[in-house]
Amino acid sequence: MASIKKDINWETKVIELLKEKKLSITVPRKMIIRLLLKEHGPFSAEEIYNKLPKNTCDQVTVYRCLNQFVETQLVTPSYFEKEMVLFEFNDPHHHHHHIICKICKKIDSFHDCILNKIETSLAKKGYKDIQHRLEFIGVCGACQNS
Amino acid sequence: MASIKKDINWETKVIELLKEKKLSITVPRKMIIRLLLKEHGPFSAEEIYNKLPKNTCDQVTVYRCLNQFVETQLVTPSYFEKEMVLFEFNDPHHHHHHIICKICKKIDSFHDCILNKIETSLAKKGYKDIQHRLEFIGVCGACQNS
DNA sequence: ACTAAAAATGCAAATGAGTTGCAAATATAT
DNA sequence: ATATATTTGCAACTCATTTGCATTTTTAGT
Numbered sequence: 001m002a003s004i005k006k007d008i009n010w011e012t013k014v015i016e017l018l019k020e021k022k023l024s025i026t027v028p029r030k031m032i033i034r035l036l037l038k039e040h041g042p043f044s045a046e047e048i049y050n051k052l053p054k055n056t057c058d059q060v061t062v063y064r065c066l067n068q069f070v071e072t073q074l075v076t077p078s079y080f081e082k083e084m085v086l087f088e089f090n091d092p093h094h095h096h097h098h099i100i101c102k103i104c105k106k107i108d109s110f111h112d113c114i115l116n117k118i119e120t121s122l123a124k125k126g127y128k129d130i131q132h133r134l135e136f137i138g139v140c141g142a143c144q145n146s
Numbered sequence: 147m148a149s150i151k152k153d154i155n156w157e158t159k160v161i162e163l164l165k166e167k168k169l170s171i172t173v174p175r176k177m178i179i180r181l182l183l184k185e186h187g188p189f190s191a192e193e194i195y196n197k198l199p200k201n202t203c204d205q206v207t208v209y210r211c212l213n214q215f216v217e218t219q220l221v222t223p224s225y226f227e228k229e230m231v232l233f234e235f236n237d238p239h240h241h242h243h244h245i246i247c248k249i250c251k252k253i254d255s256f257h258d259c260i261l262n263k264i265e266t267s268l269a270k271k272g273y274k275d276i277q278h279r280l281e282f283i284g285v286c287g288a289c290q291n292s
Numbered sequence: 293a294c295t296a297a298a299a300a301t302g303c304a305a306a307t308g309a310g311t312t313g314c315a316a317a318t319a320t321a322t
Numbered sequence: 323a324t325a326t327a328t329t330t331g332c333a334a335c336t337c338a339t340t341t342g343c344a345t346t347t348t349t350a351g352t
Binding site for chain 2: 077078079080081082085097098099100101102103104106108118122125126127128129130131132133134135136137138139140141142143144
């Protein structure tokens with residue numbers, strides 16, 4: 001009973017999100033968004049595909065959906081390394097960043113957002129040899145009228 | 147005369163850098179480092195290959211060299227998008243970050259390094275709809291003794 | 293609801309940046 | 323100068339992601 005109710009709530013929430021972004025409501029889209037809401041990644045496209053119930057959809061569909069979600073900013077991609085794009089639900093109320101271990105590749109996240117504060121907080125967590133990558137993405141003056 | 151002298155200086159500087167990183171001195175390595183010192187990227191592996199004088203080396207060698215340079219931190223990679231890794235000489239005295247235009251993909255760089263300051267400075271430069279990606283890379287506690 | 297038009301999906305095939313194996317060439321150390 | 327180790331070129335390969343097209347599902351209009 002409780003779980004049915006809970007699923008109905010997920011369904012409603014997910015449909016709302018898709019409508020907000022003007023994306024049509026399809027089974028694969030709903031399943032992927034629900035997964036990303038329930039489990040907090042970041043996950044690769046392949047991990048997402050594997051986490052979906054068998055026969056939910058083709059792997060190609062996962063790629064297509066994720067691309068659309070990124071375009072509509074429903075989902076945020078992180079580019080840690082070559083061939084390592086990880087996706088996460090984009091919740092503006094839980095803005096955060098990640099740290100990846102160079103060796104074991106485990107990813108941890110933190111909610112600080114000023115660089116020096118961050119480095120201190122990461123050092124306290126036991127990380128050594130910390131580097132960072134900071135990239136901004138925007139629309140330049142020249143492209144604003146096109 | 148002046149240009150020969152200048153080239154000799156480049157040669158010396160480049161050899162010094164390679165030795166510092168304990169990399170053997172080869173023609174392709176020297177050429178790639180010299181290019182990255184002379185022109186400030188960031189450049190893709192392909193761009194680098196094309197900028198090298200014809201027949202300097204194979205494209206595979208460019209990939210191999212760049213990977214070694216990244217490993218030894220002689221060069222810094224930026225991951226703006228999937229399949230878009232850009233390389234730059236890593237000069238600790240000119241620490242900076244980039245902004246890419248979502249539309250035209252032109253890359254600009256800036257030297258501020260506190261997030262709010264940065265966003266203000268980018269807005270002054272005329273960018274709109276600014277997002278950022280900040281990732282940290284380090285060695286976690288568990289991996290420090292392995 | 294019913295139907296036509298639009299959009300999304302599955303499958304198979306293609307793409308393409310980056311990697312790998314191996315023999316030949318080059319660099320390093322003694 | 324010679325032996326050993328490293329790097330390079332070439333060709334073939336890999337593998338995540340994309341694309342084309344026929345089929346299915348969704349949406350919007352009546």
